[in-house]
Amino acid sequence: MPQPNNGAGAKRATMKDVAALAGVSPKTVSNVLTGTVGVRESTRTVVEDAMATLGYVPNLGARGLRNGRTGIIGFALPDLATAFSASLTHAVVQLAHERGLAVLVEETAADPTREHLLVARAREHSIDGLILNPVRLQDSVVEHVDHLPPVVLIGEVEQYKTDRVFVDSRAAAREATEHLIAQGARRIAVVGGSRGARPGLATSGLRLRGYLDALDAAGIEPDAELQISVRQWTIEGGAGAVRALRATGRPFDAILCFTDSMALGAVHALHEAGLQVPRDVLVAGFDDVEHARFAVPALTTVGFDHVAYVTAALDLLQRRIDGRERAAEAVVVPHSLTLRESTAALPAGADPAAEA
Amino acid sequence: MPQPNNGAGAKRATMKDVAALAGVSPKTVSNVLTGTVGVRESTRTVVEDAMATLGYVPNLGARGLRNGRTGIIGFALPDLATAFSASLTHAVVQLAHERGLAVLVEETAADPTREHLLVARAREHSIDGLILNPVRLQDSVVEHVDHLPPVVLIGEVEQYKTDRVFVDSRAAAREATEHLIAQGARRIAVVGGSRGARPGLATSGLRLRGYLDALDAAGIEPDAELQISVRQWTIEGGAGAVRALRATGRPFDAILCFTDSMALGAVHALHEAGLQVPRDVLVAGFDDVEHARFAVPALTTVGFDHVAYVTAALDLLQRRIDGRERAAEAVVVPHSLTLRESTAALPAGADPAAEA
DNA sequence: CTGAAAGCGCTTACAG
DNA sequence: CTGAAAGCGCTTACAG
Structure with missing residues (x-):
């Protein structure tokens, strides 16, 4: 019988494995990976070869536990099945990827309890930020504001505490x-x-x-x-x-x-x-x-322009994630008939x- | 000027905080949360009150680091902008939520390099499984099969190593x-x-x-x-x-x-x-x-039935995640003109x- | 039924 | 430029 792909075969290599193979400390591997600290060219090469040999892929969950960034953002819309939602989701996933971010997609639906679940789930997964179309949750988002990660609202809402993107x-x-x-x-x-x-x-x-x-x-x-x-x-x-x-x-x-x-x-x-x-x-x-x-x-x-719309949202979110001390901003995206x-x-x- | 919501205010409560407030050990809090071990009713109440007081939400990333489950699955389609994609994404997000899973949405597009990025990204985020429509990546998915998490393919592909769902x-x-x-x-x-x-x-x-x-x-x-x-x-x-x-x-x-x-x-x-x-x-x-x-x-x-289609995929994926020793299965979803x-x-x- | 210890994989200080 | 130690928040053994 065919052997199903179960991924359980090769135990995934860790930074420690890479360090051992390269003959350096895990910290050096980390330095190579993040690029924040300079690493001698020869050392870098040895480490990169070791990573390639082992098929090493960093564990972003572990990184996030330590440095507080998971590289995941949330994207929440009321109804994912509409044509407009599809267009926006397409743009968000595409543009977020270009910035090295993965996208957790959520649906708020008409059910008001979904909103609370969504917020809780977002926190559970330690997302770095959230792009939210609050058509049905305008009031409660404000309530929960203390518990939310950085948020950018898309669409028109009477809310001035949070960055937002909308058309006139x-x-x-x-x-x-x-x-x-x-x-x-x-x-x-x-x-x-x-x-x-x-x-x-x-x-x-x-x-x-x-x-x-x-x-x-x-x-x-x-x-x-x-x-x-x-x-x-x-x-x-x-x-x-x-x-x-x-x-x-x-x-x-x-x-x-x-x-x-x-x-x-x-x-x-x-x-x-x-x-x-x-x-x-x-x-x-x-x-x-x-x-x-x-x-x-x-x-x-x-x-x-849906791409401009999403780009504006991602720009605001990125800035909010990077440095949090700014007044809330509003970006109005031009429309045309x-x-x-x-x-x-x-x-x-x-x-x-x-x-x- | 309005104070932007930055989420940096209240440092997030941890299990340790809850334990301290409830006067128990962190392990007991964990027991209450996961429900795997029985906990005395009075203890449970005290712990739950403490969680509510602190607004505690578990950190699934940390949990995943220890037990190997993040509660996130990947969902990858060639083009998220189509009407069919929107319908499937809607169903996946909805049904996955009912099972306590969050969904990381990916787009493979026409670009063949996207597929490798996608696989790497999926591993980086330690997703528990992946539902993949491999219209454009049939060959290479097979190649990478060792590095993939549990996978269910949707759509018709000549591939017998992996669970799959399709119509005739x-x-x-x-x-x-x-x-x-x-x-x-x-x-x-x-x-x-x-x-x-x-x-x-x-x-x-x-x-x-x-x-x-x-x-x-x-x-x-x-x-x-x-x-x-x-x-x-x-x-x-x-x-x-x-x-x-x-x-x-x-x-x-x-x-x-x-x-x-x-x-x-x-x-x-x-x-x-x-x-x-x-x-x-x-x-x-x-x-x-x-x-x-x-x-x-x-x-x-x-x-x-798009819901039946997605349900079949999630069922297969769930079983593959839970117990990995099964032959690959194929589910044919009925169609009608x-x-x-x-x-x-x-x-x-x-x-x-x-x-x- | 509950606790103290150890460790998941990584990065942050702190040393050299 | 590189390393040894400690710790992010949780759960898994192992004890009681």
């Missing part, structure tokens, strides 16, 4: 809404914003505020029935929102969704109902995930889509 | 192709399979083989020009494949794509070219990601889509 959601939502108005829309629904959201508080509230700014500037009376709150910002959530919207019986000629995933779900639900985008309804999203560009029809969306087929101008004088 | 891709591709034929397609293109793929070797080869099986059974002569190889199995890759396909000038009336992401890209590229799905061309995919269900048109796809709008029957006598 209010301005972005306003621009997107203005665009829909310019394309001829007047009865613009919004998907994602909670009706009772306190403006300024988080992503959802800020985007709703920007939407209202644009309506106000255009002299359009906002209609609370057109503001659909969505619990899960997923494709399914977006589809459900459109069904809810149609159930109100209110006519609408455009939909601004707070994520591309929801927008794609909205387009699907409209299609299901026999409504065509953009002929009958305009649709715009947020995030500019790869899918937005390739949807049918291609989706107008508020985009920003990308125009595509889903918001091509409505035919002049078209009737807004009414109830089924 | 050949049968699945055959079923999907038979369905396309039943819907009236005769000139079926395939996207993802390399022309020169050695059948039986990996996902791509197996799916191509299943496709050829179906053509053969239906008495349809395969056309090498309809087999488009794609380097990156992304949306963009799928769109590019359709452009390449159209550039050949060969007519085609259906496309089988080896992932849903590629299928969605294909639909987009067809739409761009003025071809409608399913009126002019049928399209089917693989994986049944959430998006497939909500695409316009909704996508016919070979689906399987989900029929949707993208493969609604072609109009009888329709002309296959020809070149632009």
